[in-house]
Amino acid sequence: MVTRMVGFAPRSLHPGAWWVWALGLATAASRTTNPFLLLLIVAVAGYVVAARSAPTPWARSYATFLRLGLVVLALRIAFQVVFGGGGSGAVLFRLPILPLPGWASGVQIGGAFTLDGLLGALYDGLRLATLLACVGAANALANPSRLLRCVPAALYEMGVAVVVTMTLAPQMVSDVGRVRTARRLRGHSDRGIRGFGGVAMPVMEGALDRSLALAAAMDSRGYGRTAGIPVRVRRLTAALVLGGLVGVCIGVYGLLEGGPDIAGVAVLGIPMLLAGLAAAAVGFVIAGRRVRRSRYRPDPWRLPEWLVSACGLCAGATLVIGANAGMAGLIAQYAPAVWPTLPLVAVAGILVGILPAWLAPMPASRVDVGSRPDEREQVAA
């Protein structure tokens, strides 16, 4: 069996590792517009998903995100057709130009649609679609609820709120179905405002009742026993953590997009990232020290996790460094249109990202029953 080729026993990988890997690929995608490289990234992500996703409902999200990416691509080209007329290059077709009032002078609707314009839109749309595919891959590989369990103690309340919403939402959907059939039983139609009210009222009441029951159950089971923390400290840690995370996001954005320079220093890049990380870390430490909760069967972070994250980061780093060093072929030429070249170093870097298909352990639920040692013993007994 495939799982026996590598020594790691079947288990589910830490969701964080999959996200680091996927974000590494996404970073790589953000640094290039070369369609071959982008398609390679989509293929790499897809192969790993096929090899290592567990048979769960969310495993289908890779396909969903791919479709979403195609929609984005189509929209991007449609926008180009409507707004991007009058570029250089060979003219593919012409739309009539819509006359616009004087204040909209910078905008043109319609006009000549050129090959250069098409390629530019195609490359740009493809990059967005690839980013979406990377997010889809992370979703497909990492159980969202397990990821939420890894939320640091300082964000625990927020994590619980998200989990509860995730359980209540499908319940409300089935409630709507139940109430609608019930209305048919009373001889009503669902149309109009009255119909909406007739469905919404019982569903909302049901949701409220359920929330109360859930709150009572959580209270009875010890939720919030850690409330010995003074309010001031709690607010301080929340502010530190949230502020820090926002800082990290801005910092990452600055790092990826360059950002504005102030006196020659890219303030939005590394300085912001470091400041954000520091604030968040202080918040986590303060909160972590005061929390008495423990975690059942936490996902361990061992060698496979390090390897998987490293593969993703390697792919990202190759393209970031390549882009900064001005590697040829990363940015596809389209004005004038030339056949894109394939930079071999970048290809090698991205291909490192496919290694988790073998390095990551097989999810336990995908291993055949009877091939697990404990079950084999039971069969023998």
Added chain:
Amino acid sequence: MISFDQVSVFYSGATIPALAAVDFEVAEGELCLVVGRTGTGKSTLLRSVNGLVPHFSGGTLHGRVTVDGRDTRTHPPRELADVVGMVAQDPLAGFVTDVVEDELAYGMESLGLAPAVMRRRVEDTLDLLGLADVRDRPLRTLSGGQRQRVAIGSVLTTHPRVLVLDEPTSALDPVAAEEVLSALHRLVHDLGLTVLLAEHRLERVVQFADRIVHLSSTGEPPDIGTPAEVMQRSHVVPPVVELGRLAGWSPLPLSVRDARRAAPGLRERLARSQPRPRIPDSDGATADPIAKVRGVTITYAGTRSPALRDTSLSIARGEIVAVMGRNGAGKSTLLNALVGLRKPDAGRGSVWVDGHDPAALPGRTLLRHVGLVPSEPADLLYAETVHGECAEADRAAGLASQGASPTAALLERLAPGLDPHLHPRDLSEGQRLALVLAVVLVSEPPLILLDEPTRGLDYTAKTHLVTVLSDLARRGHAIVLATHDVELVADVATRTVVLADGEVVGDGPTAEVVVSSPAFAPQIAKVLTPGPWLTVADVASALAEAG
């Protein structure tokens, strides 16, 4: 272990107490049963043990409740989580996570136990409650009995000394209820847990109880004693006790086994009598079928095995047909097919009700042919007041609403003296069922379907329902009940259909079908077997005739 010291509870705005002058103690290792009609404060009593009343519910609690020496006045529910395990009525509503194993661990995580301890306790609990083979399953995919056992397990992992359960078996079929009760029995006997339990279905639990707290009516002190003492005086008793009272047995039998040992004399007296036939009077029952199901197969999208396979059934006017079977046996699917909510798979059978295909009937005329009371009756209600519901029902039935509302008149017969300005949510379960019945019946559908009508009904409400249903059958309505309640079936059904795995495996007069089945036989049948007796009323009238 638990002590109530002159406890009264007033909810805000109420003039009479929800609970008055409750004064008793539950000793360690005792199984204490709380009984009483709906609305007498059973849930309030249970929820005050871990401080949900009044910390969570609001209201005022006079007196003192202490558990294991901790006063609920100073300890909110979360601070009692390591002593009291509370299992609410609907287990699904109290689940915080989505997988069995995580749910079992949730309480321990809140208490901050070490990972090694949690791991061991989860394994122990999985074994103790027989849940090991569903450990990775999502909670929504479990059966009712499994869910209830997970709910019990999820509070057991914190090693509480007291377990409080609110109607743990009311929504379960007889077999699943058996699973849950035997798990509880084991906890009391092996682990010495103190258990406080409320339950409407006394016939299932009374023989396990060490003591009974009988809340006779709202605002009066409860009657407390051993099961035998309380059952002598109680208004709500299981059929086996009723039989014991009728036959004058002393001590009163609490279980089928006790009653069988006392019963030889009674069996002899009844040997020459026959129960009165339960075919209703001739003016209602005719051979003319009102509904026909022919060779119907229904498969739900995304499942491979059909919920109903090649099922055929014919229902006549004046019949009361009980449909029984495990959870998931296809009972609700059959009812939904009869009311046109589910169509048979293409080309796989046909449904015919009152001369029409119900699935093709428009919503407005559907009610003139067939009416369904769903298992959540509240789904049908959405007006602000009882009065509003009645007016809405009149309009849907196309009845002019000058003067008195026909629905309100019907409701007055089903549940006399209901305040028309009440919000439907503030009604008791029995009153709400009566309101929904009135709403459905006002259009006079010749076929009436009820899905689990007795969930949450106390004995009084159930007796009332039996009268109403028999009356309807006598007037020529055909009634189909899907139910787990064997005593209700024994009381009211003229015919019983048993479904298993989507197929009809038994169909015939109730007496013949249920007596032979260990799961579906009512208590009286078990006591008096091999005689054909199903209910205490049958026995009583036979004894009266025999003199």
